[in-house]
Amino acid sequence: MTHILAIDQGTTSSRAILFDEDLRVAAIAQEEFPQHYPQSGWVEHDVADLWSTTAGTCREVIERAGIDARDIAAIGITNQRETTLVWDRETGQPIHNAIVWQDRRTAPICAELREAGHEEMFTDRTGLLLDPYFSGTKLKWLLDHVDGARDKARAGKLLFGTVDSFLIWKLTGGKAHVTDATNAARTLLYDIRKHRWSQTICDLLDIPVDMLPEVRDCAADFGTAREDLFGRPIPILGVAGDQQAATIGQACFEPGMLKSTYGTGCFALLNTGDTPVRSENRLLTTIAYQLDGKPTYALEGSIFIAGAVVQWLRDGLKIIRDARDTKPLADAADASQGVVLVPAFTGLGAPYWDAECRGAIFGLTRNSGPEELARAALESVGYQTRDLLEAMQRDWERPAGGPILRVDGGMSVSDWTMQFLSDIIDAPVDRPATLETTAMGAAWLAGSRAGIYPDRDGFAAMWQLERQFTPSMPEDRREERYAAWTRAVAAAQAFGAPGGTSS
Numbered sequence: 001m002t003h004i005l006a007i008d009q010g011t012t013s014s015r016a017i018l019f020d021e022d023l024r025v026a027a028i029a030q031e032e033f034p035q036h037y038p039q040s041g042w043v044e045h046d047v048a049d050l051w052s053t054t055a056g057t058c059r060e061v062i063e064r065a066g067i068d069a070r071d072i073a074a075i076g077i078t079n080q081r082e083t084t085l086v087w088d089r090e091t092g093q094p095i096h097n098a099i100v101w102q103d104r105r106t107a108p109i110c111a112e113l114r115e116a117g118h119e120e121m122f123t124d125r126t127g128l129l130l131d132p133y134f135s136g137t138k139l140k141w142l143l144d145h146v147d148g149a150r151d152k153a154r155a156g157k158l159l160f161g162t163v164d165s166f167l168i169w170k171l172t173g174g175k176a177h178v179t180d181a182t183n184a185a186r187t188l189l190y191d192i193r194k195h196r197w198s199q200t201i202c203d204l205l206d207i208p209v210d211m212l213p214e215v216r217d218c219a220a221d222f223g224t225a226r227e228d229l230f231g232r233p234i235p236i237l238g239v240a241g242d243q244q245a246a247t248i249g250q251a252c253f254e255p256g257m258l259k260s261t262y263g264t265g266c267f268a269l270l271n272t273g274d275t276p277v278r279s280e281n282r283l284l285t286t287i288a289y290q291l292d293g294k295p296t297y298a299l300e301g302s303i304f305i306a307g308a309v310v311q312w313l314r315d316g317l318k319i320i321r322d323a324r325d326t327k328p329l330a331d332a333a334d335a336s337q338g339v340v341l342v343p344a345f346t347g348l349g350a351p352y353w354d355a356e357c358r359g360a361i362f363g364l365t366r367n368s369g370p371e372e373l374a375r376a377a378l379e380s381v382g383y384q385t386r387d388l389l390e391a392m393q394r395d396w397e398r399p400a401g402g403p404i405l406r407v408d409g410g411m412s413v414s415d416w417t418m419q420f421l422s423d424i425i426d427a428p429v430d431r432p433a434t435l436e437t438t439a440m441g442a443a444w445l446a447g448s449r450a451g452i453y454p455d456r457d458g459f460a461a462m463w464q465l466e467r468q469f470t471p472s473m474p475e476d477r478r479e480e481r482y483a484a485w486t487r488a489v490a491a492a493q494a495f496g497a498p499g500g501t502s503s
Contacts, residue, residue: 001073004447005061005234006439007054009079009163010242011035011100011264014053016061017439018072021452023462025436027065029057036097041104044097047085050163051170055229062230069231075171076238076446077222078245078438079163081186084138086149086211087166089159092174095146098163099138106137107355113137118204125191125198127276127285129353133302135162136188140205153208162187164239165213168222171236176223179213181290182244190215192276192287195295218248218289219449238445240289242438243267247288247298248445249437250406251460258392258404260385261438262411264311265349266303268388271296272396281391282351291456299395301350301388305343307411309377312345319370327416329374338481339363340488341376344496351391352493360492363484378417382424383485389425406430408437415469423473424482433464 003026008015013033018026033049062069082101087094099105110130113119119130128134139160143150152158161169165179184190184197189205189212191198202209216222222236240248243261247269250259255273260266269288276285276297288298310323320326333339340362342348347355361376389405405427411417412431422429434440447453454462471478 001071001450001452003065003067003072004443004450004452005058005072005075006443006446007058007075007077007167008242008439008442009050009054009077009167011080011083011102014050014057015439016054016057017436017443018061018065018067019440019443019447023440023443023447023453025434026067027061029060029064031057035100039105043100043103045083045100047087047094047098047166050098050166054167058230069234072230072234073452074235074237074446074450075225076442076444077164077167077236078240078242078442079167079183081162081183081241081243082133082135082138083163084135084142084160085163085166086139086142086158086160087169088152089157092170095149095158096142099142101133103138104132104355106132106141109137109140113204122188122201125193125201126188127185127192128188129282129284131353134186134188136201136205136207139189139207143207150206153211156208156210158211159213160207160211161213164241168236168239171225171229172223173226177213178216178222180218180220180239181215181287181295182218182241183239184215185287186241192285192295192297217291217293218244219291219445235450236446237449238442238447240441240445243269243300244287244289245441245445246408246438247271247441249439249441250408250432251463252288252406253296253456253460257406258389259406259408262306262381262407262409264306264308266306266381266385266409268301268385268392269298270392270396271298273297277396279391279395281394282353283388283391283395284350299392301391303381303384303388304346304349306381306384307409308345309341309343309380310411312343313374313377317373319373323414326374326378327414329371330378330416333371333375334367335375337363337365337368337372338484339368339372339376340484341373341380342488342492343377343380344492348489348493350388352489354493354496357493357496360488360495362488362491378414379420379424381411381417382421383482385421386425386482404428404430406432408432408435418469422469422471424478426471426475426478428471429469430465431467431469433466
């Protein structure tokens with residue numbers, strides 16, 4: 001058995017990646033599936049799509065690699081986090097579409113809980129804020145709005161899970177209802193200090209604890225995929241939510257190590273070791289990974305718009321045809337104009353958490369054009385990352401010598417963006433040789449458990465640098481540019497505040 005099958009179930013597509021015995025990618029299969037928007041602010045997935053694309057890409061990648069299922073030692077799973085599913089314990093049928101992490105329908109529930117003074121309790125136990133982003137209020141909504149759901153849940157007939165739980169349940173033929181600590185920590189229901197579901201929170205949301213999955217380490221026995229799926233039973237030995245899997249894949253195992261993933265949005269995680277650090281700057285306290293029964297904690301900051309700002313240049317403004325077109329435009333821009341773009345198209349994430357803020361552009365002149373807009377769009381990613389890092393450094397003492405940021409995700413391939421990022425945060429930015437860090441994290445969890453990959457120290461030693469970007473911007477210019485960004489954000493927030501817009 002020389003291969004590990006990594007399932008990477010994402011928001012817009014499902015992927016299967018086979019890694020060989022040297023942790024190199026042997027083959028990849030990917031299939032997109034449709035998004036459903038029943039109302040403004042609502043985002044759903046057909047649960048059948050999640051399963052069919054996952055099973056289909058797994059079979060396809062085995063065929064592409066030209067191997068037999070007997071060559072696969074184990075399965076590792078990484079998944080979009082917070083997305084909420086409820087299904088019938090006996091039939092396996094979902095009671096509703098999956099409610100996606102982006103969905104905002106439970107904002108009134110969160111507001112009601114906040115106004116009743118409960119947010120401190122939620123944050124103390126879960127490390128999270130009262131926001132529709134997380135699973136708990138989505139589950140409450142399903143039990144409140146699907147006919148008969150709450151009665152069935154109380155009778156023990158319904159199961160809840162994030163995507164990993166549902167996939168494991170399907171893979172094992174309904175024999176395992178489990179999750180891992182990183183996914184549990186994103187539900188708003190899990191006490192990250194006591195390492196158990198919070199009865200207090202479940203009672204407050206009227207959620208029967210019995211419908212929640214058993215929580216295990218990230219590298220553990222999660223059950224066995226049934227023989228009829230791939231030709232032989234394959235153990236499932238590793239699970240982690242996507243951002244935590246990327247943290248593992250980047251080998252950020254020591255306190256102070258920091259990774260940032262640049263996809264549609266951006267997610268930065270700072271390893272804080274065995275101590276959960278309570279954020280005073282509206283970051284999230286979460287579990288980075290849990291091995292051998294011991295959780296390692298992290299501070300996390302979420303940026304809603306990173307790579308999506310480039311998609312906006314292409315699809316919204318139509319000033320580029322391809323993401324690669326941004327570099328020559330940015331190079332040709334007149335930097336002295338100081339154009340600033342605040343890409344708050346869906347509000348601002350951490351550390352602001354301002355759902356009412358909207359996008360804005362500042363500093364336009366008659367000479368401003370596509371070049372300046374492209375430059376401002378790329379720069380916005382660096383500015384937002386600095387916002388997160390500044391908040392992290394206020395919450396947790398900056399490591400001696402300053403942080404080194406390890407990056408991954410589609411936007412990290414842009415040399416221009418990564419150089420500006422290094423300049424504006426005044427720290428080195430390391431881009432790894434392998435950018436499939438999320439899937440690699442899941443693969444290593446399963447492969448180390450199966451005994452074909454090295455232990456944590458050995459895996460960390462395998463991490464390879466493709467390029468390091470180092471800061472070269474003069475300090476006075478760096479601080480001047482960042483000050484302009486902070487003024488622009490404040491102005492955008494003021495415009496989006498109640499009474500800040502004209503009707």
